[in-house]
Amino acid sequence: MSMTKKQRRTARMIKKLAGLFRRDGAETWPGLTRSGKHQPAVLGSNLFFLGALVDGGGQNADVAWRAAQRFLFRWVPSRHRRRVWHWLVQNHTAGQWSACRRRYRLHRRKWWHKQLYDVAQELVLSHGGDPRRLWVVPGRDRAERIRQRLRDVGVGPARTRMILGALYDTRLLREAPPDFKDDIYVRGLMYAFGLSPTTRSDDVLDAGHALFGRIIWPMDVVFWRLGRNDIDTRPKLVKYYNARIRDGRDNRYRALWDKRKRAYGDIVNAAMSFLRNAPSGRGWVVKRDDYAMAIGFTLTNISDGVAHEFAGGSVGTWVGYGFDVTTGTVTAWESVWFSTAGRRAESKKWRDALWRQKYFCDFHDDGQDRCWEEYYRSVRKRSIAESPVNWRRPERQLVRASLNVIKLMRRPL
Numbered sequence: 001m002s003m004t005k006k007q008r009r010t011a012r013m014i015k016k017l018a019g020l021f022r023r024d025g026a027e028t029w030p031g032l033t034r035s036g037k038h039q040p041a042v043l044g045s046n047l048f049f050l051g052a053l054v055d056g057g058g059q060n061a062d063v064a065w066r067a068a069q070r071f072l073f074r075w076v077p078s079r080h081r082r083r084v085w086h087w088l089v090q091n092h093t094a095g096q097w098s099a100c101r102r103r104y105r106l107h108r109r110k111w112w113h114k115q116l117y118d119v120a121q122e123l124v125l126s127h128g129g130d131p132r133r134l135w136v137v138p139g140r141d142r143a144e145r146i147r148q149r150l151r152d153v154g155v156g157p158a159r160t161r162m163i164l165g166a167l168y169d170t171r172l173l174r175e176a177p178p179d180f181k182d183d184i185y186v187r188g189l190m191y192a193f194g195l196s197p198t199t200r201s202d203d204v205l206d207a208g209h210a211l212f213g214r215i216i217w218p219m220d221v222v223f224w225r226l227g228r229n230d231i232d233t234r235p236k237l238v239k240y241y242n243a244r245i246r247d248g249r250d251n252r253y254r255a256l257w258d259k260r261k262r263a264y265g266d267i268v269n270a271a272m273s274f275l276r277n278a279p280s281g282r283g284w285v286v287k288r289d290d291y292a293m294a295i296g297f298t299l300t301n302i303s304d305g306v307a308h309e310f311a312g313g314s315v316g317t318w319v320g321y322g323f324d325v326t327t328g329t330v331t332a333w334e335s336v337w338f339s340t341a342g343r344r345a346e347s348k349k350w351r352d353a354l355w356r357q358k359y360f361c362d363f364h365d366d367g368q369d370r371c372w373e374e375y376y377r378s379v380r381k382r383s384i385a386e387s388p389v390n391w392r393r394p395e396r397q398l399v400r401a402s403l404n405v406i407k408l409m410r411r412p413l
Contacts, residue, residue, distance in 0.1 A: 003211065010193050010234065011211040013241045017222045020244060024326055027221055030065050030363045032170040039132055039172070041365040042082045043340065047072055049131035050084070050106075052163050053119060053155070056183070057112040062360070067106050069361050070351075073373070075104055078346045085120045085129035092117065115154065122153040135167055143175050158182055158201070165217045179205055180220035185227030193234050229327070244326075253328045256384045257293070263388045264295050264321045264330070271319070271398035272297050280403055289318060296320010296333070299402060306409045309344035314372055317405040319398050328384045334401035335359075335376035336408070345373075347413045354408065 003011070031048030033040050040048065051068035055061050072081060080087035092100065097117040098110065107113045120129075127133040127149075134153070137145045143164055150160045162181035167173035180186055182201040190196040196207040208216040226232075231240050243249040272288065275281040283306075284299045299317045301307040307315050315338040323330050336359075344350050359375035379401050388394055 007195055007211065010195060010237070013237065013245075014193075014219055014222050015212065016245055017226075017241065018218045021221050021225060022218070027166075027169045027224075028362070029166040029170055030069065030361070031365075032166060032172065033365065039136065041371055042130060042132070043371050044363060044365045045131045046081065046084050047363050048166070049134075049163075050116075052159055052166070053116055054107045054112065055162065056156070056159055057107060057109050058184070059107055059109075059112075061183075064107075066361055069363065069373075070355055071104050071106055073340065073345075074348060074351045074355070078341060081340075083129055085123050085131075088117065088120045089124055119154045126153060135163075135172065142173060143177055146173070161217075165220060168217065176215045177217045178209075178215055180208060180217050180223070186220065186223045189223045189227055189232065192232055193237060225326075249328070250325050253323075253325050253384050257323045257325075257330070260384070260387060261295060261323075265290075267388060267391075267394045268295055268297055268320055268398065270395035271402070274395065274399050275299070275402055278399075278403075280406060284406065289320065293325070294320060294322040296322075296398075299405070301409065306344070309342055309413075311339040311341035311345070314339035315409065317402070317409075319401045319405070323384065329381050330384055331381045332379040332397055332401065333376055334379055334405055335374060336405050337364075337372055337374040340371045340373055344409075344413060350411060350413055353411055357404075357408065 029048060030051055031040055031044035031046070033044070039045070047068060050072060051065040054068055055064040072084060076084050076087060088097070094114070094117055098114055101107075101110060101113040104113075106116060123129055123131065123134075134149045135142075135146045137149070139145075146164060146167070147160055150163060151157075155163070158181055161177060161179045162183075164173065164177035165181060168176050182204050187196075187199040187201065187204050190204045190207060191199045195211055196204045198204075208219065212219050226237065226240070229240075231237055268288065272286045275284070275286050281299075284301055286297055286299055288297050289295075296319050299319070301315055309315075315336075317334070317336045319334050320332070321330050322333055338345055354375065357375070357377070359377045362374040362376070363371070364374065365371040379397055382388075
């Protein structure tokens with residue numbers, strides 16, 4: 001494939017953005033540990049593999065991974081979650097599974113929902129229902145052997161590329177996979193930027209290798225983040241590139257955040273003071289929590305019984321402000337985290353109330369059997385250029401977010 005000067009310039013921009021995004025921080029994958037020091041717990045590997053299987057077919061990625069988490073923790077009984085693939089095939093025939101598509105809401109397309117059952121059957125027969133056996137392989141050429149195992153259980157090529165990339169991002173695979181996942185963002189933007197003649201997968205992959213070399217997975221994150229931020233034309237790409245790479249916008253944003261972090265801290269202190277004296281805040285310990293790019297406070301339950309409804313008393317919440325240098329915005333966040341086990345965590349009624357809040361979700365584990373979930377959402381987003389000094393009683397925003405979480409945690413089962 002011969003390249004024009006314009007295509008070479010565009011490819012150089014994509015490569016430099018890939019390096020910048022790696023410095024911004026590695027991508028996270030629900031269910032997989034971030035350090036690569038240990039394999040995920042079986043519950044985490046089940047969540048990851050389930051999410052990967054439904055991330056495709058025109059379904060939005062956020063919707064897919066949220067659907068996987070909802071299915072695992074809402075519909076699968078807690079005693080079966082570590083053996084979810086056995087539970088799936090032992091408690092459903094193929095026809096019964098197809099009939100449950102609207103109930104489980106894993107994927108809106110019949111074929112994708114049905115394929116999940118086929119993969120589960122093969123995973124149970126060939127690997128004992130443990131997804132980790134798909135990628136824990138000794139010796140050299142691990143990527144190719146993992147690819148073969150995924151193909152054998154019925155996983156398609158696009159999702160196989162994504163799974164290999166996820167293992168590489170989380171350091172569970174040392175060798176970078178050669179291809180990116182040719183999803184809707186990659187195919188659409190490769191064509192929109194003039195890098196591929198069509199949106200067909202074969203054309204996109206061929207163009208990717210011609211432009212970026214043999215290993216093109218590191219470019220995947222660029223198309224993913226640009227697509228999510230509606231940077232879908234080449235002029236928008238050039239503008240974004242100039243702002244972040246050529247004009248030093250990030251350094252100016254960081255300087256503004258350092259200058260205004262104290263003002264955000266005053267708002268956090270005012271909200272903490274209110275909660276400590278409010279009747280609705282009784283039974284919760286409020287503690288300030290500062291990071292380089294975030295400032296807020298934690299709420300930990302100690303006395304009104306909520307903590308006892310989660311395994312090990314593991315429950316808490318974080319409310320505060322987070323700064324995103326990639327967009328130059330400061331966002332007020334509310335989040336709640338808790339153990340995956342316990343009376344409240346296993347209540348379907350409470351789970352339904354939790355998902356109605358429309359939180360984003362994440363999953364963590366220590367590589368053993370201790371697992372916990374985190375749910376979070378943005379309350380309000382503002383430009384870093386706006387000074388919080390003249391806002392009218394901004395602490396109310398954080399107080400409302402805190403009380404919302406407390407109310408959710410105290411909701412009758």
